[in-house]
Amino acid sequence: MSSPKKALLLVGSPRGRDSSSEALGGYLLNRLKEHGMETGKVYIHPSMLTERGQAEMLQAIDRSDLLILAFPLYVDSLPAPVIAALETIAEHRRTKVRKEQKLVAITNSGFPEASQMDTALAICRRFASETKIGWAGGLAIGGGEALHGRSLAEAGWMARNPRKALDMAATALAEDRPVPKETVDIAAKPLIPRWMYVFVANRWFKNEAKKNGAQDKLYDRPYQA
């Protein structure tokens, strides 16, 4: 396969443009643009709601050489609409011969350990294998929720490792190479120390509950048997 020319970002977060998935995937997309690639973007959740949306998503995929799947970790796996999209893409590729393509996955979660995303990335890799799409690698950003929709530039010092990893990934992908292991390791480094992440997250949840007037209900058990 010659060097990829068109890269498509598939944003797999229900928060869409305000998501960490968009921030991470969008950063990589911009770097690939600087490497001379054409770029495009599809939001999976709204696309999967209608037949037309699904058809347009499949057309965009068919036109692309490199697929970037960016999604948050939901219950140890991919969000349901993203799984539904992968099922749809797999079926689409089964019925027609498709051109050679590559897939890179970027996932983030509310847990600081990147290893918690191993299973989700194993599913992405398996999807690539079943659909005969080349696997270009998976990046797991531990504690990516801390970005909370901010761009990697806006996140400043905290996002230094994701920026470095995605810069390296862009260079490799633009040269049609898989993401190097060193890049995966850099991406896996926590955005902030684990103790600090836990402290900030717990305080954030309490503050949000207070803003909503729900601070006295935080421990409610509405479905207690």
Next chain:
Amino acid sequence: MESETYMKALILNGSRKGDRFLDAASDVLSHTLKGAGYEVDPLILRDLKIASCKGCFDCWVKTPGVCSTDDEGRLVPMKMMQSDLMIYLTPIIIGGFSSELKKGLDRITGALLPFLTNVNGEIHHPFRYKKYPKILGIGILPQPDEEAERIFRTLVNRNALNIHDKGHSTVVYRNDSHERVAEKIKALLAEAGAAK
């Protein structure tokens, strides 16, 4: 926990429409559970109106424990918390759960508290409730597939770890006889300490 305490079994059926083998496996599962003394509550997720999780955290910080989307997705955590066993029954799709099963599971987040805590060296959410059901997974494959089975079993275990427990799973093949399916289910219940 003694097996006598397991009395209610929730089946989260993640089958696709027209999957006769999985429907038959569901019947075998219900029959086997009833034989073991369970009250069985089968939830066929494809027949329910369940919107996808919005990632809004309302179930943590606005209406704690309850999803702000008022649809049949609320049944999943409600029935979960009223069960002793929660059994995933799903075709194994690219190693994981079907999107039908996953759309239900994505709506149970509020069953845990939002906060983060260390559980055996890994960060997880603390319990909202005193007691959670055992999680069992039954995956359906056309034939043996080492990688897909490994991913599936790991995923069930990871889900169980969220409630600080150990998961249990089995894989059924589409050419298994009903008797063989029943044997596998009985072995699964025994492994989980949930058989009479």
